[in-house]
Amino acid sequence: MDVLVTPTPKLQGELQALSSKNYTTRYLLVAALAEGTSTIYYPAHSEDSDAMRRCIRDLGAVIEEDDEKITITGFGRNPKDVKELDVGNAGAVLRFLMAIAALAPDVTFINRYPESLGKRPHDDLIDALGQIGVDVTHNDGKLPITIRGGAAKGGKIQVSGNVSSQFLSALLFLTPLLEDDSEIEVLHDLKSKVVVGQTLEVLTQAGIVIEASDDLMHYKVAGRQKYEAKKYVVQGDYPGSAAVLAAAAVTQSDVTLHRLEENSKQGERAIIDVLRMMEVPLTHEIGIVRVQGNGKLKAVEFDGDKATDAVLAMVAAAVFAEGTSRFYDVENLRYKECDRITDYLNELRKAGANVEERQSEIIVHGRPEGVEGGVEINAHYDHRVIMALTVVGLRAKQPLRIRDAHHVAKSYPIFFDHLKALGANVEWIE
Numbered sequence: 001m002d003v004l005v006t007p008t009p010k011l012q013g014e015l016q017a018l019s020s021k022n023y024t025t026r027y028l029l030v031a032a033l034a035e036g037t038s039t040i041y042y043p044a045h046s047e048d049s050d051a052m053r054r055c056i057r058d059l060g061a062v063i064e065e066d067d068e069k070i071t072i073t074g075f076g077r078n079p080k081d082v083k084e085l086d087v088g089n090a091g092a093v094l095r096f097l098m099a100i101a102a103l104a105p106d107v108t109f110i111n112r113y114p115e116s117l118g119k120r121p122h123d124d125l126i127d128a129l130g131q132i133g134v135d136v137t138h139n140d141g142k143l144p145i146t147i148r149g150g151a152a153k154g155g156k157i158q159v160s161g162n163v164s165s166q167f168l169s170a171l172l173f174l175t176p177l178l179e180d181d182s183e184i185e186v187l188h189d190l191k192s193k194v195v196v197g198q199t200l201e202v203l204t205q206a207g208i209v210i211e212a213s214d215d216l217m218h219y220k221v222a223g224r225q226k227y228e229a230k231k232y233v234v235q236g237d238y239p240g241s242a243a244v245l246a247a248a249a250v251t252q253s254d255v256t257l258h259r260l261e262e263n264s265k266q267g268e269r270a271i272i273d274v275l276r277m278m279e280v281p282l283t284h285e286i287g288i289v290r291v292q293g294n295g296k297l298k299a300v301e302f303d304g305d306k307a308t309d310a311v312l313a314m315v316a317a318a319v320f321a322e323g324t325s326r327f328y329d330v331e332n333l334r335y336k337e338c339d340r341i342t343d344y345l346n347e348l349r350k351a352g353a354n355v356e357e358r359q360s361e362i363i364v365h366g367r368p369e370g371v372e373g374g375v376e377i378n379a380h381y382d383h384r385v386i387m388a389l390t391v392v393g394l395r396a397k398q399p400l401r402i403r404d405a406h407h408v409a410k411s412y413p414i415f416f417d418h419l420k421a422l423g424a425n426v427e428w429i430e
């Protein structure tokens with residue numbers, strides 16, 4: 001299904017931010033790894049979080065859910081002997097469960113999105129699992145992937161953090177359950193380092209003890225630990241909200257978003273600082289963000305690795321800023337649902353933006369006068385490309401037709417409902 005985004009000068013209203021995808025996937029996982037019954041309040045509902053629900057159920061977790069909460073009775077360190085798992089297009093879910101599959105005899109992760117997740121590399125995790133005796137069969141580092149665990153015992157592990165932090169997070173979820181103690185050393189750089197803070201926070205909440213160095217490059221993990229069954233509350237989602245806030249920033253607006261904690265460990269919280277640096281009028285108090293956009297934005301320079309999943313929304317805002325913006329240290333955007341540098345900038349150019357790419361940088365020459373629009377956008381299976389191009393479409397001169405915009409459901413199924421509620425001219429079309 002496509003979405004037609006028609007220029008919209010004004011946005012107004014109040015919304016509850018959706019629930020965090022990254023916390024939901026983590027809480028679902030640690031609840032599954034516990035032996036008792038955990039409760040998660042306000043879990044996210046999206047394709048990625050549903051993928052984690054489906055897979056932990058397949059692995060033996062017992063799940064009950066109502067409108068407010070989900071209760072999960074976990075399988076501890078003894079997942080069911082399942083032959084196949086389908087993670088949809090969810091990278092984090094795949095990587096976390098590739099590690100957990102080391103507790104099972106023989107699991108194959110199927111390839112349902114050959115053009116998206118099917119192209120993403122997992123070599124660094126495959127290599128790390130090999131170091132603790134896990135046998136992995138793969139298609140040149142990509143899906144389909146078969147994990148034969150059983151023999152995994154723990155020990156010294158080196159893992160590269162160059163491509164994704166998810167490989168390290170995956171090992172941090174697995175190693176406490178192994179027979180032997182483990183020591184994990186991160187090689188090279190650690191990309192998206194902030195997200196590892198969310199992993200450690202959730203592990204601590206689940207009663208797991210991990211000794212982490214201050215730079216997050218070394219870990220000592222005792223084996224034979226037990227995940228405790230707990231009660232968790234999912235906070236609001238900054239990456240998805242970043243797109244709504246960017247939409248408010250590029251229009252004449254008065255938009256309020258609730259449930260966005262000031263002291264959240266989500267790096268994408270930086271959307272607030274970046275919009276402030278761009279001189280967008282906003283306030284952020286007691287979890288409530290209010291943007292009163294006047295359509296005027298100033299260019300910005302920002303280390304995008306600190307807020308990986310909000311960079312596309314920030315770039316969309318910069319398209320209309322006065323001056324040249326630069327988002328640096330963003331190379332790992334190339335290994336996401338699509339190449340979020342080359343593919344994304346191609347779509348922005350089609351819409352009329354003036355953008356340049358470097359291997360690890362996005363440069364935006366702002367056009368405060370607006371962009372032309374009037375074209376069809378290829379979504380590249382990427383929810384964040386869809387949301388960012390929607391922001392651009394609101395301030396284009398002609399409508400943008402975003403092809404296959406239903407992929408927004410990977411993280412934010414009600415994104416267009418939310419924008420509509422604020423007065424945006426967005427319509428689903430066949």
Ligand SMILES: O=C(O)C1=C[C@@H](OP(=O)(O)O)[C@@H](O)[C@H](O)C1
Nearest residue numbers: 022092164165166192195308309
């Ligand atoms: O651990 C996680 O839940 C995530 C880590 C990040 O990925 P990378 O570490 O690959 O950048 C982020 O982009 C992704 O959306 C979710």
Ligand SMILES: C=C(OP(=O)(O)O)C(=O)O
Nearest residue numbers: 089090091092093309336
């Ligand atoms: C990249 C993302 O997710 P994942 O890596 O889990 O597919 C995302 O949500 O933007």
